[in-house]
Amino acid sequence: MNLLRPQFPSLLLRKKISNHFPTIVSDNYAGGRLGAEQLHKRGAKKLLFVSKAPIKDVSERRRQGFIDYCQENNLRYDIMLAEDKRYFSSDYDHFIDNHLINGKFQFDGVFSDTDEYASDFWHLLVKHQVLVPKDVQIIGFDAAKIYPRQPIFLSAIRQSTEKMAEIAVQKLLTQFKSEKIDKDNLITILPVSYTQGITTKS
Template identity: 25%
Template structure:
């Protein structure tokens, strides 16, 4: 079977007896072409199967009405919500998006950003990989006036737009909640400390302990590579094998927190009575696991929307290389059964009352 020929504006011009320039202007809704002619040409283009070559147009104009996205892992619920927010804002403005994932590896982020740069994107939205500590690969965008927006995982040393949450306050509130539930030895599942989000969540945890008269014990602070499910399970096993195990865990993400619940239950450790647990992100799994996981909401879609709008604002204006604007969004503590000792105690009392 032969491959069907791609329809061009020259084919449309020949079919409709117009010049190629008239066809081009009509397809771009140019004011010099009457509405009747525009509609006729667009109808014919649709019938003949014409597709506009946006890449070629981008090469001519040195921009492509495309936003590049570089994230760690697409399969993380936070990242998929972030992308949804970006895509909706971009689509409403007539922009497309190109998505790349680094799998939390610096070398992948490096090659991904080069490919995006070569695609002549109009702007770049980045959530840094766990390994990234050198940010030189973003200079090529900034030097060419291509706006870069860092979201969630952001560099401290680079002038750019940044969209983040108040990770410190969130970490403080999560730890304070466990303290209010009666926890005295609270462990922390910490992410890589060169990443702003995990460093600030840990600071909030430490300050909450200090301000409530509890010691900061190094053996209870565990540093993870990726905060994976398997890391969470192994770390929970080690913590609960201590002579004096923790009675609470604040995890810097939900994945490791859920693995802590599952391990505890498998060992006959009651959650939250013996071990109260709170996570971070409000991933869908947090409300499915039993008991449901207390967590901190993360407004991912809103962060994506704001990031895209920053790009769109400056695709129509001069981009200032020296700009350093940070947007900080609030979070919300979501209390569920995995940390709610007061509710568990009340339920236990009711179950012990004799039936009348």
């Protein structure tokens, strides 16, 4: 559904919801591929995508990138989606418990479409005495920091929030100077990168 045309300088960040607003998004599909690729490069052979239902918008692009990389490289993979409920992480806990054989988790690489779900899964694996990253490597998506000096713990696909902010300011200033919006360049897709943390092997 398209929203009304903006009557004042406006833009959208991270997700497209209208054909009338300039939009700045990360390359979510490439990010999903990169997550699977980084796990593969570090020796993971059976991968798991972890998220929460329903999967849509940017999450679907991330999942599809992950799936396509796995299929193109003949990697075994599975999808684990928790139910959309208040204590959804209990589904992760049950999944881990049901996929442990003699204390060994049946996947050696985990990728999630958010840092939040990746972190939840990481702590539950530790609770079940699964070694991260020795036995299972984990990559999230975002690599956001609350403060500049905050250390990176979770390996993740990083969105360039600095570049996003810079382009956002440029586009808003352009709108202030002119009412005309370039309809042929409404969407700006920014590249993503991999950030090493302690949940993957170096």
